[in-house]
Amino acid sequence: MKTSVFIGALTVAGLSAGVAAAGTLDDVKARDMLNCGVTTGVPGFAEPDANGEWQGFDVAVCRAVAAAVLGDSTKVQFVPTTGKTRFTALASGEIDMLARNTTWTFSRDVDLKFEFIGINYYDGQGFMVPSALGVSSAKDLDGATVCIQTGTTTELNLADFFRANNISYEPVPIETGAEAVQQYLAGACDVYTTDASALAAQRANFETPGDHVLLPEIVSKEPLGPLVRHGDNEWGDVVRWTLNALITAEELGVTSENAEELAGGTDNPEVNRLLGTEGTLGEMLGLDAEWAKRAIMTGGNYGEIFSTNIGEETPIGLARGLNAQWTDGGLIYSPPFR
Amino acid sequence: MTIATDPPKESFRLSMLINDTRYRSYTFQAIAVLALIVIFSILGNNLAQNLAAAGLNISYEFLGDPAGYDINQQPIPYDSQSTHMRASIVGALNTLIVAFLACVTATIFGVIAGVLRLSNNWIISKLMSLYVEAFRNVPVLIWIIIIFTVTANVFPQPRDFRGDNPTASMVGDAVAFTNRGVYVPKPVFEAGGWIVVAVFLASIAGIFLWRRYARKVLFDTGRIVPVFLPSLAIFFVPALLAYFILGRPIGLEYPELRGFNFQGGLTIRGSLIALWFALAIYTGAFIAENVRAGILAVSKGQTEAAAALGLRSGRIMNLVILPQALRVIIPPLISQYLNITKNSSLAIAVGYMDLTGTLGGITLNQTGRAIESVLLLMLFYLTFSLTISALMNVYNNSIKLKER
Numbered sequence: 001m002k003t004s005v006f007i008g009a010l011t012v013a014g015l016s017a018g019v020a021a022a023g024t025l026d027d028v029k030a031r032d033m034l035n036c037g038v039t040t041g042v043p044g045f046a047e048p049d050a051n052g053e054w055q056g057f058d059v060a061v062c063r064a065v066a067a068a069v070l071g072d073s074t075k076v077q078f079v080p081t082t083g084k085t086r087f088t089a090l091a092s093g094e095i096d097m098l099a100r101n102t103t104w105t106f107s108r109d110v111d112l113k114f115e116f117i118g119i120n121y122y123d124g125q126g127f128m129v130p131s132a133l134g135v136s137s138a139k140d141l142d143g144a145t146v147c148i149q150t151g152t153t154t155e156l157n158l159a160d161f162f163r164a165n166n167i168s169y170e171p172v173p174i175e176t177g178a179e180a181v182q183q184y185l186a187g188a189c190d191v192y193t194t195d196a197s198a199l200a201a202q203r204a205n206f207e208t209p210g211d212h213v214l215l216p217e218i219v220s221k222e223p224l225g226p227l228v229r230h231g232d233n234e235w236g237d238v239v240r241w242t243l244n245a246l247i248t249a250e251e252l253g254v255t256s257e258n259a260e261e262l263a264g265g266t267d268n269p270e271v272n273r274l275l276g277t278e279g280t281l282g283e284m285l286g287l288d289a290e291w292a293k294r295a296i297m298t299g300g301n302y303g304e305i306f307s308t309n310i311g312e313e314t315p316i317g318l319a320r321g322l323n324a325q326w327t328d329g330g331l332i333y334s335p336p337f338r
Numbered sequence: 339m340t341i342a343t344d345p346p347k348e349s350f351r352l353s354m355l356i357n358d359t360r361y362r363s364y365t366f367q368a369i370a371v372l373a374l375i376v377i378f379s380i381l382g383n384n385l386a387q388n389l390a391a392a393g394l395n396i397s398y399e400f401l402g403d404p405a406g407y408d409i410n411q412q413p414i415p416y417d418s419q420s421t422h423m424r425a426s427i428v429g430a431l432n433t434l435i436v437a438f439l440a441c442v443t444a445t446i447f448g449v450i451a452g453v454l455r456l457s458n459n460w461i462i463s464k465l466m467s468l469y470v471e472a473f474r475n476v477p478v479l480i481w482i483i484i485i486f487t488v489t490a491n492v493f494p495q496p497r498d499f500r501g502d503n504p505t506a507s508m509v510g511d512a513v514a515f516t517n518r519g520v521y522v523p524k525p526v527f528e529a530g531g532w533i534v535v536a537v538f539l540a541s542i543a544g545i546f547l548w549r550r551y552a553r554k555v556l557f558d559t560g561r562i563v564p565v566f567l568p569s570l571a572i573f574f575v576p577a578l579l580a581y582f583i584l585g586r587p588i589g590l591e592y593p594e595l596r597g598f599n600f601q602g603g604l605t606i607r608g609s610l611i612a613l614w615f616a617l618a619i620y621t622g623a624f625i626a627e628n629v630r631a632g633i634l635a636v637s638k639g640q641t642e643a644a645a646a647l648g649l650r651s652g653r654i655m656n657l658v659i660l661p662q663a664l665r666v667i668i669p670p671l672i673s674q675y676l677n678i679t680k681n682s683s684l685a686i687a688v689g690y691m692d693l694t695g696t697l698g699g700i701t702l703n704q705t706g707r708a709i710e711s712v713l714l715l716m717l718f719y720l721t722f723s724l725t726i727s728a729l730m731n732v733y734n735n736s737i738k739l740k741e742r
Contacts (some may be wrong), residue, residue, distance in 0.1 A: 007706065089709065107706070108706075111706055112706040133497075142597060144598040144599070145598060150699060151699065151700065153704040155408075155704075156407055159406055160406070162408075170410050171407075171409070171410050173689045173691065173699075173700070174689050175689075181401070182490075187490075187517060188490040188517050210500075326496065
């Protein structure tokens with residue numbers, strides 16, 4: 001593969017390396033470090049805190065995977081990626097998994113050759129406007145200047161929405177969410193559009209969040225989830241079932257506090273299988289029996305992760321809505337641990 | 339009778355390829371070319387194999403698919419249903435627009451600053467040194483962002499123009515400076531409008547003819563024919579006459595605040611202004627140094643010799659100094675124009691939809707065709723650069739030292 005080093009230098013940047021690395025799980029174990037792609041900073045989802053520690057809803061997934069695979073939730077190297085660089089980073093093998101509010105779409109799954117391992121947040125594209133504008137519906141936005149983050153699905157949704165409603169607009173494409181917010185706050189655009197969760201998250205950081213309203217229209221389906229490279233099913237399974245373990249834990253009432261106690265053995269066989277006291281699920285994944293217990297004890301189950309990072313008690317203040325468990329009328333649903 | 343005998347014909351031996359100086363250089367050049375071909379074919383083959391192994395095949399079919407995104411500045415009609423190819427062309431035109439504007443402005447800035455830096459006035463020359471050193475020593479990306487941020491925060495929002503007692507107002511009811519851009523009146527051509535434009539273009543050609551005539555008369559008879567005033571007259575009079583005779587066929591459409599933004603008129607977006615101005619002042623600083631170098635390269639003796647011949651100072655500049663200085667200025671100026679064109683790819687920092695923003699940005703992202711897009715991008719920039727340098731070389735040849 002010596003010549004492929006040259007190729008790598010020639011702009012193709014490691015496409016070949018991605019192909020060469022077949023066993024990501026073994027690579028991660030050998031490296032004793034998980035490389036996880038996250039955003040460059042969206043409050044609540046992935047952002048370094050005052051101590052430089054990455055915190056957030058997406059970050060929690062990375063940490064859970066690290067805990068499950070490596071037994072230590074701190075063995076994660078967070079790689080900030082922009083909307084433009086994220087797929088290249090994953091395809092080239094620079095990161096092992098991407099947890100960066102990335103929308104699961106057909107073309108990304110099939111054409112770009114990635115594997116979405118599930119959905120950890122059901123989102124939709126929304127609009128934020130200053131309340132002083134007096135706009136109550138996105139259909140009133142004829143002629144408005146709209147700030148968008150470039151390289152995302154929002155650009156396409158936006159074009160579709162305005163075309164379908166036969167109204168005009170002026171797009172202002174911006175590279176990162178933070179810059180887009182600055183432009184919006186300076187009044188260089190009337191509207192800022194992105195996923196509704198990110199809008200709420202950004203608004204929480206404004207000086208006067210009350211001066212801005214989210215319009216009722218949600219113009220797209222944005223199922224956000226972690227993803228891995230196509231073609232490495234063992235690794236895909238590890239990440240997929242780590243997320244499912246967090247979801248199942250909430251459904252079964254296993255929390256970061258009682259996981260240790262429940263691991264002593266319970267009457268519920270599914271809890272036992274999840275926590276590794278019954279069956280050989282961990283072994284099937286190529287991990288030890290307590291993988292899921294460690295993942296759950298890192299940041300808690302799905303519900304705990306939600307409420308500590310983006311829930312209604314946090315400044316972000318997102319309601320569970322679609323992201324409630326299926327038993328509570330939401331869409332969060334994990335296949336059984338069996 | 340003499341018998342002409344041919345010199346014994348030297349038979350060609352293979353060892354002569356190395357030992358004979360007539361052939362040796364060809365041998366080594368051929369070997370070098372072959373080695374180069376082999377290396378590149380190995381690299382290309384490896385690329386193709388690895389791409390195939392990764393399930394990626396080079397295909398430009400995506401260029402025919404609908405782009406699906408909108409572009410704010412459209413020199414040619416475009417909507418989200420147009421193809422990726424058309425989006426790329428819109429981007430390429432936007433690149434050319436900003437490159438052209440920035441080249442012209444940078445040249446003006448550069449010539450003024452370069453000449454003034456040689457001024458005998460201490461304050462002016464120091465101010466110009468300050469400009470040159472400040473602007474060429476800070477990365478252009480930073481200037482772009484500074485100007486963009488300043489315009490976004492200093493100028494009023496369109497909604498400040500609203501109401502009975504607005505906090506902002508339009509300049510002369512015609513031009514509005516907002517933080518989204520500058521809105522200026524747009525010429526509207528009615529029937530006959532294009533005739534006025536044609537007359538105007540013809541009169542510009544007329545100016546050149548007049549100057550050629552003046553030069554010919556000067557060389558043939560030694561009589562000096564005035565150039566400046568007749569040129570001014572040729573520039574204005576025919577076009578104005580045509581304009582009024584045809585009954586003012588060119589009107590103006592004024593921008594007007596409707597809804598969220600100013601509508602009508604011509605919009606010069608904040609992103610274009612930031613990019614244009616930043617490239618112009620940044621590259622202008624480099625051009626200023628070229629100009630200064632060019633003028634200093636002409637030895638003082640030339641000025642003194644011309645003065646001794648009785649030429650006045652204006653003519654010394656025009657006929658003696660400048661033609662020689664231009665020879666030094668033009669070649670590095672070509673590089674600066676190429677730099678502007680390539681630096682315009684920083685447009686994405688302020689959301690200006692140039693070629694890198696459309697083809698190398700959104701199209702690349704949405705289709706995932708990174709290699710194809712980047713190759714095409716390189717081809718576009720290569721074409722631009724080679725064209726600019728070819729055009730400038732034509733000009734350079736016309737002014738360079740002609741040895742007789």
